[in-house]
Amino acid sequence: MGKTFFEELNSENIIGVAYKNLGLKKKLLSYFTNVGNATIADLCKELNLSVPKITSLLADLIEDELIKDYGKVDSTGGRKPNLYGLVPESAFFIGVDIKQNHINIGLSDLQKNLIKVSEKLPYHLENNKESLEALIILINDFISALTIPREKLLGIGINLSGRINYATGYSYSFFHFSEEPLSKIIESRIGIRVFLENDSRAMAYGEFSVGAVSVEKNVLFLNLDHGIGLGILVNGQLYYGKSGYSGEFGHIPLFTNEIICHCGKKGCLETEASGWALSRMLKERLKEGATSILTRKNINPDNLTMEDIITAANNDDVLAIEMIAKIGDNLGRGIALLINLFNPELVILGGCLAATEDYIKLPIKSAINKYSLSLMNTDTVLKMSTLGERGGILGACLLTRNRLFNIV
Incomplete structure (x- = not known):
């Protein structure tokens, strides 16, 4: 008996016809996830393969319970063809979104549905x-509690x-203790394939796939958290740059100050426009004697x-x-630069600061109007994230699925 699709996927020695x-x-x-259910004729045309070959491949995937025959489809004439499609519960992916003081973990099926979520662990x-x-330990505990x-x-x-x-x-900002890739280190401890991604880019992909994006092909996603991250969609595709490090928006040197950024340089956007900067500024005001709900709470x-x-x-x-509002004005200057x-x-x-909604959005919008070219900003829509904390989970799950199945 031949290997199942799952066994072949995890095999390092598969060669020849099997490969x-x-x-x-x-x-x-990939076709089923992007397009939906299809007939054998549709698949032959898309993959440029013969009917016997497609039929054989489908038979294997049906035996492995990844694909299902959904029966006859309406036809304009002649024999009605059968319609084939994914079995959503046939495969699952885990997304782990790491924040500064908590993590969110979720499980998705083959069709973008979140089955289980553990937030703010x-x-x-x-x-x-x-x-x-x-x-x-947290990831292993989550897996141990699953029933699949x-x-x-x-x-x-x-x-x-x-x-x-x-x-x-490889991660070069956190956990770079070994010559071995971090993904392989974690994988060896868990026993399941691991893929790393920048948090802002994964959150962006979640929004691009099932969130605020509908038909737009050129989109910027701002992760407004302790730092500032950027996910870029160009012509419908995530933009990575040569080495995968694109989106370091928070380290654009926009300000003349003596504040040392976490990157070691001075004047970065993050020093005046991030959650980290917000905390620093408000602490300074409180120490100067300003009053707030926070002081009344001791x-x-x-x-x-x-x-x-x-x-x-x-x-x-x-x-x-x-x-x-001050943070928002500073952010708006940076976003105006991106729009230009x-x-x-x-x-x-998106990100934690987006939870303040109009308190951050309105000053950003005002600064965009002030600092960007009007011909450009009138063509740009500004929206809040629709997925919130779940954007990173979904993005991680979908990117993992795409990389395993070579989905573009």
Whole structure:
């Protein structure tokens, strides 16, 4: 008896005809995920293969329960052809979205549906082995609680901030302790294929696939968190740059100041327009004697978090709103620069700071109008993320699926 699709997918020794057939099966699955259900005639035309070959490939995928025969389809004449399509619950993918103080983990099926989600699991991201070990434990605990067969878990996508080479599996900002790729280190501890991705790019892909994007092909996604990240969609495709490090928007040197950024340089956009900058500015104001809901709650300014400030703003705290507006104006200057460079159809605001909605959006919009060319900004729509915290989970799951099945 031959190997199943799942066994072939995880085999490192598959060669010859079996290797070629695996590639063709991936193409079939890619077509079904992108287009939907199809007849044998549709598939022959799309893949330029004969009817017997398509029939044989479909038979294998049906036996492996990845594809289902959905019966006859209406036809204009002659024999009605059968319609084939994916079995959503035949394969699953895990997405892990790592934040500064928590992680979100989710499970998706073959058709973009989130089956299970565990959000805001306590976790502190630090660049040490203890933090990496805690991450692996959380992922293994999530997998242990699942009721689906382990062999149906085809891959895990993990989002990290900073410089990630998704093609090699190396992270150069966090957990770069070994010559071995981080993806392989985690994979050896979990036993399932692991793919790394930059967090902002994964969040962007979630929005591009099932979120705020509808028909737009040229889109910018801003991840407004402790730092500032950027995901870029050009002509319907994620843009990575030569080494996969595109989108370091937060490190554009826009300001003349003596504040040392996390990257080690001065004057970066992040020093005046990020969640990290927001916390610093508000702490300074409180120490100068400014009043706020936060002071009435007896929160020590030194222990103030970005989440505290966002909660205060959403409870109409004047100082928090004022500081967010200042951050928004600075961000708008940077986004105006992007609009002048890319002339995008759509700019999406996501990340933690997007939870303040109009408090951040309106000053950004005002600054865009002030600093970008009017011919360009009138063609650009500004939207808030529709997926919120789940954007990163979905993006990680979908990118993992795409890489396993060679989906473009």
